[in-house]
Amino acid sequence: MARFFKRLIDFKKKRNPNACPGSNPCCSTQTSDRTKSPCRDPRSSRTHSLPVTPSSTQRIDSSARRSKEYDVCVCHTEDDITYAQDLVSFLELHPHSLRCFLQLRDSAPGGAVCTELYHAVRESHCWVLVITPSFLKDPWCCYQMQQALSESPAANGRVIPVRKQLERKDYPPELRFVFGIDVRQDKENGFQKIKHAVLYYLEELSRKEQEHRESAQGDNVDEASKTLDMSGSS
Template sequence: MARFFGWFRDLKRNRNRNQNPNCSPQPSDRTKSRCQNPRSNSTSSQPVADSSSSWKFDSKARWGKEYDVCICHAEDDVTYVQDLVSFLELRPHSLRCFLQLRDLAPGGAVCTELCQAVRESHCWVLVISPSFLKDPWCWYQMQQALSESPTANGRVIPVRKQLERKDYPQELRFMFGIDVRLDKENGFQKIKRAILYYLEELCRKEREEQRQRDTENCVDTVSNTTDLSGTC
């Protein structure tokens, strides 16, 4: 019996030693509580890297379109683009990507499908390569994207792949592009940051407009209440 109580005392002492006194889980979320800061692994260069800040990308404006980004590319660059899309669709952000090889409707007209993809996307990544410059459908999709967003507001994201600056399309030379010729993985990060930045700004502007509308409605309500009380 004395051996049993000794074993129980040691077990209790070890449990108390392993507990963190600074961590106090709430009753409703005991199994998910953590003592560490969930943002400790994120870097300042990335807009958001944890689910606790997912509200920055949550708005009616974002969900009003089917895709976050449309990837425009030539057939010769499909392997690179598939790797890029796999990276962009990873959690926690899980960006919604349009990939021609995967998302084009079988039997649909090419021009109609490409136009629809452009209209239903917030951003457009143009993978500019020698094959892109030779593909008329790539030029067609690029022109559609530029017609949707003629100003450099971050929606059109040129990605220069295996292409010299002198061969860059004239229509894109006023935009800052991403050069991925030397560093593929870092290029993926830059593309993702560009998309997230635009989406965050889109959602932020919508929240500001909603707050302004709520304030104006509140002022109108108070004014109407004052008028009614004065009449009485």
């Protein structure tokens, strides 16, 4: 536990090196709508940039996407805080600026752990599970994994397992029906694959919403035509 708080303090100092020395590093301003300060790493724009076009950001913009507070929730143990921080920095880069939940940064001070984690899962479209030996031993990580699987029991791209420092044989049995991402050899490539997986789901979400809207408009046109035909024949 002491190691966790030390990492928490170091993380806060890294994000805000100009903070007053006497300020409490474990507390952050939390507004009613859970507005958060994005985690940025200027080096990531050089090492992790994705080839995108201006229209690519429009393909993921939809009211269905905005119906949830976060695009992706990153589930990890305290041993993988640095990895999770780097991943979130990359996912939040422009132009897509994915909305991420990072427990260290976005949990409400004073909130119950189970409530905060449950809220993060319910309010996220996708869940990245950083699977390590420590993850399998952490009851809160297992809690988030089970919550994510209950929210989306089908393998529809919302649950994204990331295998890190773990052999395939040690994989959780609940996730063996889902294709994962192995980042043991190539962290940067893993970041790219994770982002592509989230973007693909959001694009599909937007596409389905557009199809539903067009179908509804077509039904309205048909109803209007039938009404005119009936009024003309009477």
